[in-house]
Amino acid sequence: MITMENIIRDGNPTLRARAKAVTFPMSTETKELAGKMMEFLENSQNPEIAEKYKLRAGVGLAAPQVDVSLRMTAVLVPDENNAPLFKHILVNPTILSESVRMAALSEGEGCLSVDREIPGYVPRHDRITLRWYDLDGNKHVEKLRDYVAIVCQHEIDHLNGILFYDHINKENPFKTDPSTILIG
Ligand code: NB4
Ligand code: NI
Numbered sequence: 001m002i003t004m005e006n007i008i009r010d011g012n013p014t015l016r017a018r019a020k021a022v023t024f025p026m027s028t029e030t031k032e033l034a035g036k037m038m039e040f041l042e043n044s045q046n047p048e049i050a051e052k053y054k055l056r057a058g059v060g061l062a063a064p065q066v067d068v069s070l071r072m073t074a075v076l077v078p079d080e081n082n083a084p085l086f087k088h089i090l091v092n093p094t095i096l097s098e099s100v101r102m103a104a105l106s107e108g109e110g111c112l113s114v115d116r117e118i119p120g121y122v123p124r125h126d127r128i129t130l131r132w133y134d135l136d137g138n139k140h141v142e143k144l145r146d147y148v149a150i151v152c153q154h155e156i157d158h159l160n161g162i163l164f165y166d167h168i169n170k171e172n173p174f175k176t177d178p179s180t181i182l183i184g
Contacts, residue, residue, distance in 0.1 A: 001036065001039060001040070001043065001053075002036050002037065002039070002040040002061075002066060003040075003053050003054075003055065004053075004054060004055060004056065004112075006066050006067075007061075007065050007066060007112050007113060008064075008065060008066070008067045008113060009113050009114070009115060010111075010113055010114045010115070010163065012067070012113075014064050014067050014069055015064055015065070015113055015158070015161065015163065016161040017064065017069050017161050018159070018160055018161055019062075019063065019064050019069045019070050019071045019072075019158075019159045019160075019161075020069055020070055020071065021070075021071050021092050022070050022071055022072055022091045022092055022133075024133070024137040025137065026091070026135055026137070030070065030072070031135050033063065033066070033068060033072075034072060034074065034089045034091075034135055037061045037063070037066070037072075037073075037074035037089070038074040038076060038087070038089060040055070040058070040061055040074070041058055041059065041060070041061055041074055041075075041076035042076065043055055044056065044057045044058045045057055045058075045059075045076065045078065045082075056112055058076075058112050059075065059076055059077050059078075059151050060073060060074065060075045060076070060151050060152075060154060060155040061073065061074045061112065061155075062074075062155045062158035062159060063159075064158050064159065064161075065112060065113050065158060071091070071092045071093070071159045072089065072090065072091050072092075072159075073089070073090050073093065073155040073156070073158065073159065074088075074089050074090075075087070075088055075089075075090060075148075075151055075152060075155060077147065077148050077151055085148065086144075086148045086151075088132070088134070088140070089134060089135055090130075090132040090152070090155065090156075091132060091133040091134065091135065092132065092133050093130055093131070093132040093152065093155075093156055093159070094130070094131045094132070095125075095128045095129070095130055095153075095156065096128075096129040096130070096131050096141070097128070097129045098125035098127070098128045098129075099125050099126050099127035099128070100179075101125070101126040101127070101179060101180075101181065102123045102124060102125060102126060102176070102177070102179065102180040102181070103123075103124055103125070103126035103146060103149070103150060103180060103181045103182070103183050104121035104122055104123050104124065104150075104176060104180055104181075104182055104183065105121075105122065105147075105150060105182075105183055105184050106121075106182040106183065106184050107184060108120055108121060108122065109122045109154060109164040110164075111154070111163060111164055113158075113163070114163060114164070114165070118164070118165045118168065119173055119174075120165070120168035120169065120173025120174060121168065121169075121173065121174055121175075121176050121180070121182075122150075122154075122164050122165075122167045122168060123167060123176055123177075123180055124149070124150050124153045124154075124167070125149065125153065126145060126146065126149065126181060127143065127144065127145045127146075127149055128143075128144050128149045128152065128153065129141065129142070129143050129144075130142055130143075130144055130149075130152055146183050147183055147184065150183065
């Protein structure tokens with residue numbers, strides 16, 4: 001299983017690299033990695049398991065965070081009843097279109113690869129149209145909004161070597177333009 005020891009931290013050059021596209025058919029090894037990434041998210045959201053293995057809670061995990069420079073990420077966003085609202089392995093995700101309207105999490109963002117807390121709003125597109133492939137190579141296109149859209153943008157940033165704090169306003173971390181909506 002993936003634990004915090006398998007997650008690389010800010011300073012490791014893999015986190016700043018542009019990850020390579022996954023080619024199809026996917027290897028058994030890469031499919032197994034995808035399964036383990038999703039298992040990590042499930043474990044991290046289970047209070048008993050998270051406590052036992054000292055896992056930080058996560059709603060997303062990108063392959064570069066486990067030092068595999070491939071364009072693949074797991075996303076597990078639960079609803080209020082802890083039922084999966086968005087649960088997908090995104091392979092070669094691409095944002096096809098994005099809203100002009102921006103959104104940011106009111107609590108800011110944290111990253112499993114960044115050990116310190118960095119305060120500030122992270123402006124992202126409020127709505128995106130996302131294309132991705134699943135493990136079998138089937139194409140998916142979905143319109144995503146608000147929280148789910150923000151999580152997917154954080155994960156896609158990892159595939160491009162970008163970390164959340166790159167987006168925070170250096171002079172005034174909590175400054176956003178008036179059209180940015182706050183979520184959560
Ligand atoms: C990715 C997120 C950071 C901001 C927003 C949030 C948590 C992460 C990083 C956007 C994407 C991981 C991947 C949380 C969390 C709310 C939902 C459900 C029940 C606990 C869980 C806690 F843990 N970020 N952590 N950070 N990353 N919400 N929640 N809750 O997930 O670095 O690149 O279980
Ligand atoms: Ni992250």
